[in-house]
Amino acid sequence: xxxxxxxxxxxxxxxxxxxxxxxxxxxxxxTELAKKFETPLYLYDADEILARxxxxxxxFLAQPIQCDVHYASKAFLSKAVAKIIQSAGLYLDxxxxxxxxxxxxxxxxxxxxxxxxxxxxAFELETAVNAGVGHIIVDSLDEIELLAEITSRLDKKQRIMxxxxxxxxxxxxxxxxxxxxxxxxxxxxxxxxxxAAAKEVVGHSGLELIGLHSxxxxxxxxxxxxxxxxxxxxxxxxxxxxxxxxxxxxxxLGGGFGIAYVDSDKPVSIEEIAKVLNxxxxxxxxxxxxxxxxxTVEPGRYIVGPPGVTLYTVGTVKPVSLIDGxxxxxxxxxxxxxxxIRTALYDANYTAILANxxxxxPLVLSRVVGKHCESGxxxxxxxxxPSDISNGDLIAVAATGAYCRSMSSQYNGTPRPAxxxxxxxxxxxxxxxxxxxxLLALDLG
Amino acid sequence: xxxxxxxxxxxxxxxxxxxxxxxxxxxxxxTELAKKFETPLYLYDADEILARxxxxxxxFLAQPIQCDVHYASKAFLSKAVAKIIQSAGLYLDxxxxxxxxxxxxxxxxxxxxxxxxxxxxAFELETAVNAGVGHIIVDSLDEIELLAEITSRLDKKQRIMxxxxxxxxxxxxxxxxxxxxxxxxxxxxxxxxxxAAAKEVVGHSGLELIGLHSxxxxxxxxxxxxxxxxxxxxxxxxxxxxxxxxxxxxxxLGGGFGIAYVDSDKPVSIEEIAKVLNxxxxxxxxxxxxxxxxxTVEPGRYIVGPPGVTLYTVGTVKPVSLIDGxxxxxxxxxxxxxxxIRTALYDANYTAILANxxxxxPLVLSRVVGKHCESGxxxxxxxxxPSDISNGDLIAVAATGAYCRSMSSQYNGTPRPAxxxxxxxxxxxxxxxxxxxxLLALDLG
Numbered sequence: 001x002x003x004x005x006x007x008x009x010x011x012x013x014x015x016x017x018x019x020x021x022x023x024x025x026x027x028x029x030x031t032e033l034a035k036k037f038e039t040p041l042y043l044y045d046a047d048e049i050l051a052r053x054x055x056x057x058x059x060f061l062a063q064p065i066q067c068d069v070h071y072a073s074k075a076f077l078s079k080a081v082a083k084i085i086q087s088a089g090l091y092l093d094x095x096x097x098x099x100x101x102x103x104x105x106x107x108x109x110x111x112x113x114x115x116x117x118x119x120x121x122a123f124e125l126e127t128a129v130n131a132g133v134g135h136i137i138v139d140s141l142d143e144i145e146l147l148a149e150i151t152s153r154l155d156k157k158q159r160i161m162x163x164x165x166x167x168x169x170x171x172x173x174x175x176x177x178x179x180x181x182x183x184x185x186x187x188x189x190x191x192x193x194x195x196a197a198a199k200e201v202v203g204h205s206g207l208e209l210i211g212l213h214s215x216x217x218x219x220x221x222x223x224x225x226x227x228x229x230x231x232x233x234x235x236x237x238x239x240x241x242x243x244x245x246x247x248x249x250x251x252x253l254g255g256g257f258g259i260a261y262v263d264s265d266k267p268v269s270i271e272e273i274a275k276v277l278n279x280x281x282x283x284x285x286x287x288x289x290x291x292x293x294x295x296t297v298e299p300g301r302y303i304v305g306p307p308g309v310t311l312y313t314v315g316t317v318k319p320v321s322l323i324d325g326x327x328x329x330x331x332x333x334x335x336x337x338x339x340x341i342r343t344a345l346y347d348a349n350y351t352a353i354l355a356n357x358x359x360x361x362p363l364v365l366s367r368v369v370g371k372h373c374e375s376g377x378x379x380x381x382x383x384x385x386p387s388d389i390s391n392g393d394l395i396a397v398a399a400t401g402a403y404c405r406s407m408s409s410q411y412n413g414t415p416r417p418a419x420x421x422x423x424x425x426x427x428x429x430x431x432x433x434x435x436x437x438x439l440l441a442l443d444l445g
Numbered sequence: 446x447x448x449x450x451x452x453x454x455x456x457x458x459x460x461x462x463x464x465x466x467x468x469x470x471x472x473x474x475x476t477e478l479a480k481k482f483e484t485p486l487y488l489y490d491a492d493e494i495l496a497r498x499x500x501x502x503x504x505f506l507a508q509p510i511q512c513d514v515h516y517a518s519k520a521f522l523s524k525a526v527a528k529i530i531q532s533a534g535l536y537l538d539x540x541x542x543x544x545x546x547x548x549x550x551x552x553x554x555x556x557x558x559x560x561x562x563x564x565x566x567a568f569e570l571e572t573a574v575n576a577g578v579g580h581i582i583v584d585s586l587d588e589i590e591l592l593a594e595i596t597s598r599l600d601k602k603q604r605i606m607x608x609x610x611x612x613x614x615x616x617x618x619x620x621x622x623x624x625x626x627x628x629x630x631x632x633x634x635x636x637x638x639x640x641a642a643a644k645e646v647v648g649h650s651g652l653e654l655i656g657l658h659s660x661x662x663x664x665x666x667x668x669x670x671x672x673x674x675x676x677x678x679x680x681x682x683x684x685x686x687x688x689x690x691x692x693x694x695x696x697x698l699g700g701g702f703g704i705a706y707v708d709s710d711k712p713v714s715i716e717e718i719a720k721v722l723n724x725x726x727x728x729x730x731x732x733x734x735x736x737x738x739x740x741t742v743e744p745g746r747y748i749v750g751p752p753g754v755t756l757y758t759v760g761t762v763k764p765v766s767l768i769d770g771x772x773x774x775x776x777x778x779x780x781x782x783x784x785x786i787r788t789a790l791y792d793a794n795y796t797a798i799l800a801n802x803x804x805x806x807p808l809v810l811s812r813v814v815g816k817h818c819e820s821g822x823x824x825x826x827x828x829x830x831p832s833d834i835s836n837g838d839l840i841a842v843a844a845t846g847a848y849c850r851s852m853s854s855q856y857n858g859t860p861r862p863a864x865x866x867x868x869x870x871x872x873x874x875x876x877x878x879x880x881x882x883x884l885l886a887l888d889l890g
Contacts, residue, residue: 072818073858074818074856074858077858078888078890079885079888079890080890083890094858095817095818095857095858096857096858096859097858098855098857098858098860098884099858100858101881101884101885102858102881102888105885105888105890106890116818117816117818118761118814118816118818119760119761119778119779119814119815119816120760120816121760121779139761140761140763142760142762142763142836143761173821174820175789175820175821177820178820181767181768182765182767182768182773183765183775183820184763184765184775184777184812184814184820184822185820188765190766191766218819315565315566315587316563316564316584316585316587316588317587318585318587318629320626320627320628320629320633321626321636322626323626323627330628330629332563332564332629333564334564334566341786341790341854344620345786345789345790345821367629369563369629370564371541371562371564371565372540373517373519373540373561373562373563374620374623375619375620375622375623375628375629375662376618376619376620376790377629406855406856406857407854407856408854408855409786409851409852409854410543410851410853411519411851411852412519412540412541412543412544412851413519413522413539413540413541413542413543413544413545413546413547414541414543415543416887428889429889430888430889430890431887431889432887434887436542436543436547439543439546439547440524440546440550442861442876442877442879443523443524443547443550443875443876444873444874444875444876444877445523445525445528445551445875445876
């Protein structure tokens with residue numbers, strides 16, 4: 001076995017090329033997996049999910065300030081994943097009643113669940129309070145009033161954090177940049193909304209404020225934004241403590257820790273992030289005269305992204321002439337934008353390889369496209385694949401564990417692929433493949 | 446009842462403001478609909494779907510060349526819609542085995558179904574041949590060989606069209622522009638692939654070539670691309686007839702007829718399109734010495750887009766300060782990118798109104814956003830809503846009938862909304878609302 005063409009920053013550590021050149025994942029040949037579970041297929045190396053959860057916890061444990069690591073379940077949630085997260089001693093973030101329902105179905109300890117969202121419904125908030133979630137990150141004055149009413153009516157006390165907007169521009173796609181002013185999340189520190197929210201909160205005995213929260217965005221590859229947000233959050237915590245005579249000592253630093261999708265992506269190591277965030281909080285706490293004894297972080301993609309690989313079968317292969325005189329090989333696979341919308345939605349890049357064999361044919365400029373009825377149905381925009389790739393070959397796309405299944409659709413009447421997790425070399429179906437019958441299940445027509 | 450603020454080019458004709466200012470759709474008040482079916486809610490004026498199908502058929506019937514109008518089901522397909530399309534005497538386009546399964550479940554006559562797609566599987570092709578679909582639009586040499594093998598093995602004869610790439614740049618979003626060279630669809634007229642495909646087809650007795658097909662893209666608002674494609678298609682038909690001594694007399698002109706989403710959208714009327722396409726085909730046929738006695742067109746969005754309206758309930762309302770000193774009102778609704786990805790995916794524009802009442806409050810710059818955990822979760826990027834809009838109000842978004850439900854996801858654990866169709870003023874559930882249980886239905890965890 002060799003990992004010669006498999007960048008370990010992109011592929012799961014268990015991804016290896018067998019003697020015949022075939023890709024193996026967590027001890028299983030992709031041909032066998034495709035035969036047994038069909039394609040397209042979402043594969044997870046479950047041991048790597050656990051390892052990355054542990055790595056994240058250890059990185060922050062090694063630093064002076066206590067840290068609760070919350071898995072951001074929006075990246076991908078199923079009962080099996082919730083169980084792995086719980087077994088690793090992580091907390092869980094949910095952002096809807098639906099995510100909470102899945103977590104509860106997996107028997108995740110509600111006291112270790114945090115509830116996010118810019119527009120939680122009264123039903124969702126009441127469900128969360130009744131379930132006894134650890135804390136709720138409130139996002140607006142409307143929500144604070146609503147939650148106060150609910151806790152009062154239920155005679156419950158609910159721990160909360162306030163989502164702060166800190167005017168930070170994260171270096172990422174604008175759709176997933178979330179702490180600048182002109183977006184829907186949080187309460188602005190600069191226009192007084194954050195102070196007004198804190199004032200509202202302290203007036204309600206059913207709400208126990210534990211700290212402020214910030215999330216600057218997703219897939220952030222540089223430190224600057226994280227550092228700026230942490231500093232600003234400590235400053236705002238000091239201000240609120242002083243203004244309302246509180247002793248908040250927790251800051252919620254959010255997630256957004258980027259991963260490598262292609263060779264050129266160079267994310268900062270999580271150990272470096274943990275160190276710098278701790279240094280920043282300690283320095284700023286000293287400057288602003290506040291004691292910060294706990295931080296929270298919320299990785300999602302970092303934990304489930306790299307352990308996920310999507311397996312496709314090649315169908316039509318078509319060389320297309322380009323204006324510059326060159327050729328692009330269009331390699332159609334049996335999935336597409338229904339199982340991975342990220343390429344079209346965020347102009348995301350991915351790494352694709354011929355997976356069932358090694359070819360010595362020359363590598364040619366290629367585009368992996370799906371089977372959907374539109375030209376934006378692209379899985380991997382630019383890659384180099386062997387010129388002899390053909391119908392029936394398998395293609396593996398790396399780092400598809402986050403935001404692919406969770407954003408999947410049934411566009412063009414496409415049943416969603418199965419999700420298979422491999423634990424200790426044993427594959428098991430986490431989410432079964434949909435059928436044509438499933439496409440009709442809601443149809444009362 | 447009045448339609449004073451409802452541009453009839455955008456809203457269903459049955460959309461009216463009642464005495465109290467409330468929006469009524471096909472005789473039903475939105476408050477009653479929201480109460481009965483909850484929100485978010487996809488609503489269709491079924492009579493308007495039928496009317497638009499009939500309008501499309503009549504527009505082409507009024508012209509000299511016979512025309513088969515195919516409804517492009519990828520825009521939205523459920524059994525009820527398939528039945529309306531069949532009752533209007535239209536044909537149906539499917540682009541996958543899943544869409545075919547839904548059509549068959551609605552007892553749609555398979556002989557009136559055409560099967561599209563750049564990467565149909567052997568299973569899909571065999572299913573289509575066995576079902577007896579009217580014709581299959583083949584998209585590659587691989588597919589022609591595969592289909593020839595299947596028809597030979599099953600001893601069947603299958604009518605086909607060949608999808609041609611004509612080097613036309615449609616004026617629309619690049620993701621939905623589909624006849625330029627550098628994309629996955631079709632066989633290029635310029636590099637000989639189209640001729641090679643025709644040669645391959647005529648060598649197989651199980652394949653009956655009925656003509657060439659082109660589809661330049663979606664949501665096209667100007668005539669030029671349609672005209673250029675029709676002209677080129679006739680030219681290529683003449684060339685193929687001459688080269689292979691055939692007498693192809695049908696051209697498939699595709700769809701892509703744009704609709705108005707906002708006041709500034711000014712689509713060409715379908716009557717004008719029908720007239721100009723007929724003129725073009727007749728002229729070009731004369732020039733190239735070929736007889737074209739039939740065309741096909743494939744509207745999807747044109748038929749179901751405008752009859753569809755999405756109804757949301759307002760949650761959090763939050764004014765946000767802009768850099769220029771102004772304010773933008775962020776109005777969060779109970780759905781978002783899970784039920785309408787088009788805003789984020791194509792930078793699409795929509796029209797939103799306060800639906801449960803008329804307000805005399807000043808209109809302010811607003812953005813309708815969803816409840817999902819990302820800043821790109823925008824339903825309507827820029828609109829003006831009354832400044833007193835608040836929690837519990839209803840918002841209606843127009844022209845959401847196409848590519849909203851069909852591309853919907855369960856992102857953030859969001860059950861997909863119900864689809865309600867209103868026929869002769871009677872609302873009926875076409876697709877029932879998903880539940881939290883549905884989110885767990887595939888989970889073998």
